[in-house]
Amino acid sequence: MKTMQAWILAGTLLLPFGLSADMTLVRDGKPEAAIVLEEKPTASAQMGAFELQHNIRLITGATLPIVRGEAPKDTLVTIRVGGENQGLTGEANRIQFSKNKILLTGNDSADYKTVNYKNHATFPPINFSFKGSLYAVYDFLEHYCGVHFYYMDESGTTFKERKTLTIREKDRTFTPPLDAFRVIYDDDSQISKFRFSPRDRALWQLRWRLNDTYGMTSHNQYSIFFAHWDKAKDPNLASAFKGKNEALFAKGFKGKSYHSDSTVRKHYPNDPDLPPQLCYSNPDAVKYYANEVITYFKGGNVPGGWLNPNGSAPAGKTLLPRMGDKPWFYPIQGGDTGGHCLCADCKKRFPQDNRENISNNKFQFIADVAREAAKTHPAAGVSSLAYIQTLDYPDGVVFPDNVSVQLCLPVYSWWHPVAYEKQFSAYRKWMEKEGKKRPITLWTYLFSTYWDSRFHFGKYKPFPGLYPWKTGEIFQMFTRDGVRGWFTEVELQYNHLEAYVAAKICYDPSLDPNRILEDYFTEYYGDAGPVMKEFYKEIENAYWSTKNCPAAWLQNEKEVIGSKGRRHPYWTTGLIGPDYNWKIGSPERVKKLNDLIEKAKTLVKTPNEKIRLQRIIDGIWKNTLEGQREYELLKIRKTQPPRSLSFNRGKDAGGDPEKIDWSQAPATAEWVGLSGEKTANACSMRAAADSEYLYLNFHDPKAYAGTPLSIWQNDLEIFFADGGKYPVLQLAFSPKGEKVFYRYRMVNDSQKTDEFDPGVKVISRTDEKGWSLLLSVPLKNLPVRNSALRANFLRTTPDGNLCWTPIYIGSYLGGIDMAGTLEIFPLTIQETAFACYRKGVDSALVDDPAASDGKAAEMNGNAGWSVSYTLPENFQEGKYRIFACLRSEAAPEPDLSHNLGVYDSKTKKTVGFKKVMVADIAGKEYKTIDLGVFPLKGGQLFFVGGLNKKIPVNKIYIDFLRFEKAE
Template identity: 35%
Template sequence: MKLILILLSPLILVTGFCAESPLELVKDGVPSATIVLSEKPTAGAQLAAYELQHIIRLMTGAELPMVRNESQIRGIPLYVGESPGTVRRNLKCSDFGPEEYTVRFFPDAIVMMGSDDPEYGKVNYNNPQTYPRLEQNLHASLYAVYDFLEQFCDVRFYLPGDLGIAFTPGKTLAIRNYRDIRRKPFMSAMRNVNFCDPDIPGFRDKPRDLALLKHRWRMATNYGMANHNTMSLFYRYWGPANPKHKALANLFIEKRPEYFAQGYDGKYSGFMPWAYPGDPDIPSQVCSTNPDVIRILAGQAVNAYRGGENPGSTYPHYRRISGMPFTYPMLFEDNNFYCKCKRCEASLADKPQAERKAWRYFNFVNAIAGEAAKSEPGAGIGAGVYSIPYVERIPLHKNLSIQMMLGIHAWYLPGVQKHHQEFYQAWKKKAGNRPVTLWTYMLAPCWDARRFYKYNQFFPGFYPEATVRIFRQFTEDGVNGWFCETFLEFNFLEIFLASKLCDNPQFNAEKELEEFFSRYFGNAAKPMRQYYKEVEDTFWNPENYPAELRNRQMGMLVLGAHTDRVNWALGTPERLAKLDALFREAGKLAANDVERARLNLFENRIHRQMMEGRKKFEQRESVRSVPVPKLVVPMLSKAGDKIDWSRSECVRNFKTLFGKEDATQTEFRIGHDHENLYLSYCETGAPPEHVKAKNDPWLNSIEIFVGKTVGYPFHHIVVTPDGIVANYLHKEVNGIVSYGKIPLPAKIVNRQEKDGWEFQLSIPLKSLLPDGQGTVRAGDELYLNIMRSRTGGPALAWSPTFDESYLRSLYRMGRIRLAGAKPSAGFAIQEDFTKIKRLDERKWRIPNHAAKSGHVTLEKGGLHFTGTTFIVSEQLFSASSGNEIIINIAASGTGKGYAGICGYQQLPGETRKEIAYQNQIFELKEQADNYRLTLSLKDAKNAKMTHIKLIMGPIAGATMTVNQVNMKIR
């Protein structure tokens, strides 16, 4: 066995018995000790005893007997939790403060016990539902056992399951250099983690193993938490929830719409389809100024303080722990659709726009805290500055705790770290003596790859050394609690180190980090340490990121930084070759089944997906070299309900998602009239669909994706063969990607026949894009794709995605530009050449080749032309077929002159090119005369016009002086 020296800290009280001789718990595979529980042990003591027994069995192969009757003790008694044996030694649970515990060595016994809640239900070691809760539950006897195993048995808990427990196996277990310990965790408010779901088939951790790991890492939430917690009002006062959720449905009391955010009727803004399916009016938030809302939520806080339950809330069992502060969690729901009622608007009328989010929230939680304090002065509210700007003059109720949300996974970016540190320091100072806790995001780059951009496989981000530095700052600053969201399979080492520092700031994390590799990977330690070092030095180096990203302000969560190109700029082929070589070397060095199993787990969770991810990225880069289709959306004319499709843009015969030809004949047409976007689709010769997919929106439909950008938010419009149109909004709020049904005032004419399907769809331009992206106007560029989902044959698309998932292939959306100009009574051009002294080069240009064919001079009487030269307006105007150009020109001269337009096409993202020329010739007179010219714009044979410029000049042999010119677009 290794000899362990106990690191002393201010949190550890060293007292009592000290002996030189080792205490043997197992000798040559035979138990020399007995685990002792009381006749009625707490749940915490029961689980602690099972853990002690199980881990010693792993280490030695021997199972220590577990008894509740002292007469059955054989060898050294290991008292776990309070029992008659501990009481005789003057140790009772009631003697300990919240979460306090001891490991005491006596000449004839070892005691491991602490403050445990008086919960005595039977613990089934195989059923995590029977374990002590992590929330507002004391089970410090369990902490005592874990300290004993770590400090005196040299055990480490790195990952779920037996494979994640590191120890030195042997047939004899003897405890040496033992000292008494009495302590409690440093961060008293919370030390807890949410493990985001791993999606690796065959390697999903069991719920039991995850629950045990959280206990082994001393996870707990006692107070200081802030979270979205207004949903109970919806179940009680919006309407009965879906009967599938009977407990929630039974909470309904009466309809009180005034309790909820106003201004969102018919907009599906609540995004609660599980509770209120199909309800377009479901509100997004509560009304934060309604006195009844304040009273009800304050009542929940008081009820929890008094030990009651709050069904339907995020924390129905939240309660007060005696001897600790109490703060009831309270955040708005996770969206930005706040109440627009007169009272809410008036409450913010005198506040600067940039401060309103902060004022709205703190007015809300301050009011709840004040109301709760009327009944229970100790009932506080857990407030959270969740993407809320710091505002110095906002008052804080004395009963608030402050939780800050920080995306520390991106503190490698100087701009982000500077902004976050300023935010953190400002709020920490403002909190004063109120409890301060943290909610950290340690999700990158996995979140961006899996949840945000959907490229799934990625270059990993390790940062254990940075984690130690960051959490040392937090503990030195006296932060009271820590909660984290992470992907355990990628960042377990970071979370292990962070949790140990939050438990004990004197923990030698730097030493522990270096020892991890030998403890866990054994003989493969050296190359695996180099592997981790290479990844961290790459991931945490700001110079490896684009300059724009290094200094960008990205909010507090900092989700979305790792596009696949940013991520794989880290995972270069050369770097992956180096990492792969290190991993192969580690595989050769592994000397036993445990080391090989741990490397196998690492390969299946981290290394293989990285190596495959680089190949997938290179495939996507190859796909990106295939241009996406682009088109111009022309103006259409409409008489009543009848649309003239003759000028529409037509795309025939969609290809498969992978760019292959298909036998189905399709025709897609598109146009607009400044009010509506018109879409027409027709197909013939399609293979028959499966019966079950007849009108299934996800199996047999046209799916239309449209947005202002290539990412979120975007609309997803679904048309089924029976003529039903549905619209879904895909959005991202605070890094969370979601979608939900929203209204769309579209009109459809649909016809389905045995061998074909066609429809014409009109969508108001003001409703085409998600809220906040504005009304679509002529000249706007949009991202669009049309997909034909079906079961009878391969799915088709206007822009092939080269991927079966549209969410993974948003970058393959085609691009469109709306052409044409809305008729205007004003002049597009209005120039009087007799009143200017020189030509404005920003408005007029004489092409070089035209200057060689004559002269253009500005004289007292106007603009004088000789030869065959001409002049072109530098002003570019949106116009297309369907527009009429009126040119009024006042001119004199001899011979003939002309005026007209040069027509251009500018596809999205491309340079403008000239595609058309139209003019009208007029006979000049010696005396100035007025000429009115009318041009009906026409597209080129294979190109739609998007812009025009005015052109004018004399015909060969003529002279012309232009006094004035103006142009209108109709």
């Protein structure tokens, strides 16, 4: 290597300068070169000619002519684009200098349509097309002319304006080594502040050399449902039904209405038996998919198969072409559903598989399908994702050659050392075991704090997460390790630079990421470059750090813990919630960054530099400043506990809300604006319950009747949330009598919405007194926990929105974590809500058939207070009678007793207690003991005191506590 470098150096020095090979394309603003295409050029070469002409005009103001066949007689330099490409295959391209001629060529797909530079629909396709000639042009523009395509539109193209453009001769032949695919999916294209025309987007993807040649995989396990589960709703797909064969599908989900992929579920909306996945050990499922693989391999398609989800593609149309001498894989990947087959065969094959890791079963299926297909078509392969529950390397599977695997890695969370360690080890193992044997490709997530906010924390405005240098480091490693393809999801409004660095390295891994970034800041921001570099560095150092992590997040090497608690080690979204985020974005840091932005404003000069800086301000920085203010406000407001409403169960009214004595039902406190501000209104909600139903009685003196408004402009929305989290139920009613019921679920960060029937009975009236709504809902259809329901009531009107409990953001659904509580007394608190101190030693949760729910909390009677229950902060202050359901193993000696009572840790005083004699609760049977009336409020602690005498057999069991209102 050393000798080689020395030789090149010597060669350069020896070359006489006068002969050195410089070629002038434009002199003093006058063209000296012509762009020459073949008589019948490819679309790729035509596009290359236009891009070359356009960008040289930007640099020099001169327009080089584009001609076909031969250059005009007096041309000094001929730039031939396309043709003369013998020996080049795949995406290979070549830049070659000879006397007065520059050849920019490469391997192009045989696509000869006419390209119109103004119309993106005529451009050569992004995917399934070789565009070597066009890539030669881009490489020439970048490496020889100093043009950079940094952004998704023309404002992001940088170059040095000059009247004379001279090129240093240097031949180059290049083939991008990631030959499977390089694809970017822009997750925020629909909500980004910045919109790009379809032409801009097409140019961006071509300029960043994005392409899909083989092996790209996504969810695609649908057709088998349409063929063998049941007739699909869609007529195109219904005709694909060949007959029921339940054996092909996952067992153990009958009647469970289990999560299904929405692509499948929409065709069987009310089928409670719809299975979430296949039975991977079923030989007919293997044969079914081998057949689908071969059908596509032969150039056909299947209704519901790859790129044909609705079955609308003409039969026989090729949707997954074979590209030259490249391998070919058909993607097979189940939906984002979680549930996997529970049959005995699947269990027996790989007993070590579990809910969180089913790699062996899944990849055995993939291997089986690939082997089956290869029996008749050895070049037909199968690709699949190693994704969350299947990212672990499947030690029990031997793969045939015709399998490709795409690893799904949330790299944006790799600042978290446990997430990194876990995911990197899985990645490393795949690469070591399989990287040399087959194409291993990637699906990365280049997200940041915005994603976590959007999907996990109510869409608050976060402090940014930017990490372009880390991205460079990580992608350099990926490409050195020999990954063959890269797909990413990214929110380009925020992380466009991370996407740029990754795309650049994936096209040409020999590039130095630090150099790419140095060039970027200098070229993109001009004199403001160093300041903007410092801006990015400051944010990267803050984001990619553990300095502000609570100790508990890092102590356990086995669990990835973040703001959302424990996460699947291979699905580490949701690590950054507002409290942690604004520790990273400390007031000092925000001030420092704001000073940098202010300084940058004074340093940017050209119109494009100003646009680029403004994009950072509008897309990232304004949001940060607003977010900081809102967080400060939120901290103050959140000290007020969410509201609660409590009431006793009344006598059964059979679901008829008109049978309730509403004069006895408590009403909500005054309704407020969404951020808790006082607003003139007289909305009220009264609540009641019996053994089977929740009853609600809403009134607003203003009905807005007579105004033509949609339900979403004039309605009452009731939200029920399971513990303030998903699933969330939304019941919307309008004064006109319209109603809409939705259920929202969160599955692998994608929100699934479906309509559902809560069994509501509703009576809606509008008259001169306003709008009244009476309704009942069966409690069994609501997420009741320990006799309490998390709920909020929101009123949308043309004059503004109101709510019972303030949510502090504009999105009703986003504010669900602020939901209030409906407490239905008597309140029964089961042992799962108890705190266990020194669990496993002094306390435990145990199965006990004698307990009302088969479970109880067990406490060592010699170690008092090991089992306790803390009243929630929003527990309504008042007098309550407490009952405890107990039994003791201790011998019923006289005088042996426990004290049970309530302690206030704020005042450090015991609120009250009752002495319970062991003799009254000894034995196998539970006794419900009346502990008396206590004045209670939120935050107080119910305790079980120790025995008054230490004895060897001493366990006390608590089945539940019950609170009854005593006034």
